[in-house]
Amino acid sequence: MKLEFHGADQNVTGSCHLLEAAGKKMLIDCGLYQGGREMEEENAEPFGFDPAGIDYLLLTHAHLDHCGRIPLLVKQGFKGEIIATAATCELARIVLLDSAKLLEDEANYKARKASRHGHEASIEPIYNVVDVLNCFGFFGRAATYDQPVAIAPGIKATFIDAGHILGSAAIVLDIEQGGRPHRLLFSGDLGYSGRAIIRDPAPPPPADIVVMETTYGDRLHKALEPTREEFYAAIRKTLGRGGNVIIPSFALERAQELLYYLREGIEQRRLPPYLPVFLDSPMAISATQIYQRHPECFDEETRATLASGQDPFMFPGLRFCRETADSIAINNFAGGAVIIAGSGMCTGGRVKHHLKHNLWGRNNAVIFVGFAAYGTLARQIVDSAESVRIFGEEIPVNAEIHTIGGFSAHADQAELLAWHKRAGRPKVTFLVHGDKEVIPIFANKLLNTEVEIPALHQRYDLEKWLESPGMIPS
Template sequence: MITMYSLGAAEEVTGSKHILEIDGHQIMIDCGAFQGKRQLSDTKNRDFDIAADKLDAVVLTHGHYDHCGLLPVLTKKGFTGNIYATPATRDIANLVMMDSARIQARDAEFLAKQANKKGEKFTWRPLFNEDDVVKTANQIISLSYNRKMYIAPNVSLEFYDAGHILGSGFAYLTITNGSEETRVLFTGDIGRKEKPIIRNPAVNMPPPDYIVLESTYGNRKHEDAEFAMKELERVVRDTCSKKGKIIIPSFAIERAQELVFYLHLLTDRKKIPVVPIYVDSPMAANATSVFRVHPECYDESVNEAFLKHHKNPFGFGSLSFTTSVEESKSLNDKEGPMIIISADGMCEAGRVLYHLANEIGNERNTILIVGYMAENTLGRKIRDGEKEVKILGDMYHVNAKVEQINAFSAHADYTEMTDWLKTIDTSRLKNIFLVHGEKEAQEFFTDYLHQNGFPNVTTVKYDETYDLK
């Protein structure tokens, strides 16, 4: 008996948590935190309820917070088993979890002071601390791409490159029952072809019986990379001509490194003026160091530059990484033109909030949106053109120009995912389960898949159990 159910990322984006149960043995695929509106996300993350001691193993597809962020909570709840991940995912996840623990500790200190000033009772506590992250990290077992390992009785795991971020993997699970096999492929987040730095999503796996497929961009298409380069060039040149600042809210892992890579190319080709570029995110700086020690994940072009010619694709003359709070604050006093790449990607936390508060009212400046913005987030409101937004408790008029470039997403869009499905061997495919997407996107994607020869598609609903026969 094989069944599957989801505790997150069911008819919504973020919070990926899927359970595969095989004859009473439970394997969890990803244990992600919900991201989005701060208070709602905190409530949902605290409501995470599972019999952790009953899990045989956890499989981690990649190191983004919405896939790994609640692993320390899981271990606090009594999970003592192995967590399987690629070597690069192990390093990225450790970085992300530790960063989250430190942010929560700072938030608790700040909020306690605020409550004390107001004479209010303060009860909020972090979900986990640094010690919990260390304990979790000790449970991670590294498994390289294309290496098979048994992780439960009659259950083997093999990772194939998902092409999404550094170390991301398709989790291919094979369940053996005598001479019969049931094969389940969890895509995690699936990447795009021809992205810089990392390889294309793998297509060389054996034919699966079931695919659990993400659908973040189930109803949206991306521009191509060449268009993105031209748009980035246009935005930089236009803003620099006004001596303005370009604020780019960006996730610290993959997106920040990719933007640096593109800006490096444009500068080398003299397509944009030499302008100061600041990556204002300690985690992005640390993540870039992780990139440097995992060349096994690079595509051929980066391998060529990085390994054979000893050039650093993640650093050049006009680029600076700011790590201290003082360095970050000093950017507010500097005159443009300049480019500031800062986390958080959805503008719900982090240093980017202070840059937005300082710069969003200036019409010479540009806010450049380069990634997914969840519903009800500040980033979504800015992207959707709201003229006045609340930042750090105060209202600000949006006078800065707002631009968007869709081609930088690390997620495949619905046409790219369908093309990938047509490229792999689907001769045994019985059903596609859609997760990690908003309802409207999943409805559109389901219709599109039907039109393209994939008639059996199921949208996974929260806590509903599905038989895999």
């Protein structure tokens, strides 16, 4: 049994792990690298394995850094089956189509730029919309939480709720090999308890081997109620001086959570009753509609809201901006509005246009409510840059900048440790999906397991840990 690491190794994007067991090769996730130019260039590099040799892809959730290279995988020969929850399958479709459009737009921009400098260049994206449409045919069985899926003889996969975004899952693999049972546990991305809309992460079963994310393995999140009040206060303060609030947001989970809390803030009179809110993200709009289709993933409070006849994501003053013309028209709004737009790390999407039009204004504010990876425009702003370059122009950063960490969709250090503790005493835990400065901090907190911190494309023979009888009963 062998395990290889081909993404999110000592960084937080591009998750991709390859397990070879019981005669099959299985990928767990196949994500896109996001961040600075150097990291994004990794997307065009070889996977580190032959896509044609992969039998199955098990997808933990639909965030781009976990599913974004699936079209490239298919383009390079993958012919196997992709298995995920029903909600993840739906969300992945809109995420990948949006990604293809952004990649095509970026390639066209680079070609035009080269042409202006007298260089004729044909610049192709790593995949396009046609490649995305082609990969949809490889999505096969939809997994149901807590119900084992027979992958192949000797291999069963159980998807358990990760509480991260709609449909997100940690994956438990029960494998019979050499006449002995073994259990591997892949965390995917873990959410934390007490958040709005979706359920808390499910506790994992004991496992022999764990592959675990560490995004916030070095810190604790703020409590939710103070976080909400900080959020409302930042909006009220900006509205009081006649400014606009720009919120860079991921289209999945974060946008829906913000709508949920804005609705509550208005209902509780902590925000103006007819606050103009623009959701300027076609993908976030589609994702919100998909959320409405999957109440089986909701927590009790959200299901109760639905049962009362109320839409948890809708309120007076909310305007969906799907068309480009609607997005441009927001620039004519003098002030006093909340504008939610993607992407959350400001690496693309409509938020860059809104930052260009608002970042220089002293009455305006930008509220960051999610993780900002190194090398991204969001990180530059969060790190107090005096100016930033957007669409070739140097834009001064005069707006008030707020960073509110309590809305994170990732578990903090305490929740990660509690989740890992439920996995018993694993023989080894591989730590992935975290900044290289963060992972060792979390590793030092794990006292019930051997720890490995894999490098990109590192390969492990698991027999050194599994040669003794498995700890998991058959």
